[in-house]
Amino acid sequence: MPTPVSSPSEFAFELALCAHLEEVTDWLPARQLGASVASPGSRIIDVCAVVPGPEFDDRSRITSRDIPATAIESEVGVGHAVFWRDAFDCHPARARRATDRAVEAGFFESEHRRGREYVRRATRYPDEWFSRLVGIENKPDLGEPGDLLRQLRLDVSLALFDEVVLATESYVTGAHLNRIPEEVGVWRFDPETGEREIVRDADPLATDATGVEPVEYESLHTDVALVSPADKRTARLRLAERAYGKGWRGYDVPGCASAGVDAVGRPVCSHFGRVVDPGAECGSNCPAFGPADPPELDRGALRDARTGWVADPDGVARRQSGLDRFW
Template sequence: MAPGTAEFGFELLVCRWAESAWPPGSHEDTDESGAASPPARAREDAVLVARQLGTQERRWDTVVLECDPAGLAARARFGERELDSDLLHVVRNAPEEWAWYRDALPHPGYPWRYVRAAVHRAAGRGVVEKRRRGNRIEIRRVAPYPDWLRRIVAIENKPDLDASAARALSAQLEHDVETGLADEVWVATEATGDRIEPALLEDLPVDVGIVALSFDGGDDAASPAGPHVRTDASVEWYPTEVTPPDADRDEERRRRRLELAERAYGRGWRSYHETMRPDCRHFELRRVGRALVPHCAAKERSQTAAECAGSCPDFEPEPPAWRTRGWPIEGGPGKGIKRLLAGRREWIRDREREQERTDERE
């Protein structure tokens, strides 16, 4: 079972499962005896996972980026932070040799003064080179912007997909299928153990895949290493690829997908520490299998992001004594939690880059 009763805890475990075992069937889970599950499919793409991303019209619970490993490694040349739409316009079109930025970049559809501001920001971050010749600003690329994104997979997380939840979700999934911004759409639900999972009986679009997840173990604080949790993923219905036929010629779709991918690259799925209060004395991280999920000692359960705010009646700042070592530069436990989650996010990128280098040597 997912920690707590909220969808938030289930969402975090889905993200961790996708990060380690996407696509479904690509990973050989082992149980406590070490026995392997049925043969796995090969995983050829590098995978990045983010959560709560989308457009003004639609926000997805979980976003899986299937990336070209070499392209993903080349993307690292432009730093860990995301490139917003204005920076992407500059970086993607920056010339190999010095040129006036108005000659080098296509017309953006808005005043050039905003492009000039983006050029200064890009140069300040080191993602392009800039120089002034007379009264003109010239730019040159530091490296070609790579074609690192292959596919976008959208996942809606509904641990308890009852009839009312399915009705509300159906219209949203229809929108995802029709717009085709993502290449594949899934619904992740918690396995019930029934011979036929209830999700199969709901009125969901036929193009949407259904995966039933079981997180055996639970939220157990007794063990320092956390509980032994095995994640079982059963594909109840395989999705249909919803990529439009003219996707290769649709530059607007490509631009929107790159902007979405850049936000996922910069934020990841562990960024909940930016919207919650790890500086509260009751905020903890609990290990559930291979995932670290937030836990509130005051509520004695996994809290939601909406609950964990300065307006929470149980909020208490960390005592000053907790922050004496290294304060105020390094901070207390709350700062440590932020560093830990940021480090785990970067570890995934490093792992994918190292795998690419290993493949090249072989």
């Protein structure tokens, strides 16, 4: 059986919170996204919730996928088509990947002239499609905090999110609040009933100021990197786009006779009578395992029905001729 990366209760708590946020807000929650800049991959936020802005509908009309930040920040414009490589100030391999993904998503239109590929934007990018990013760290049991305080201090000092929240199932005492950075909001959430109590509101963070990101922890000191406002803007754009494209139902449902999905798409087990973490709990070593076809889970249809995200937008590209590069 795979080694669990989190306890089953933490997984179930996280999914219940995401489903709750879909139900009671217009936010787009997504799970397990990178939330560091200077040291990519060193900080993974449990939930990133994207709060829609005034141009959200314009964004949803373009594509259901994420659009690469590299493509958005390139010199590719709406009117005149340019040679793809001339529009990027980065390594050609990175530019090539961004171009291909932008064409596949319908954000770029592609045409070929004398064996060279030229691209233009299919539409203007709606810069105000999201208004805030809320980072949520889940810790159902505050009696087992792990690296919680270090993670929250990083989130506050880097200020990649507009707000940072700690979500827990535990009773929150004054001693808990005193240890948690004062800028961090605190929610008490019951995954069984869906009741959410705001114990403390989150303070807004300075997302447009230089951030401080710890990158190396030593016994007597901590090495930090200063993250410029420009780098933070790019990181926030990348984070918002990845959250838009990914959502929170990224798990595989196991091929087991006991497996099923509930009304909001969470994996459940009829044998144990609860939500299960397929990556940590399911497999041939489980006593309830019985080979079967995986239950159907239409992630796109569920997300489309429960949020402002559109599974199959009409798109804005007039033509995509990039396929002929392979001939």
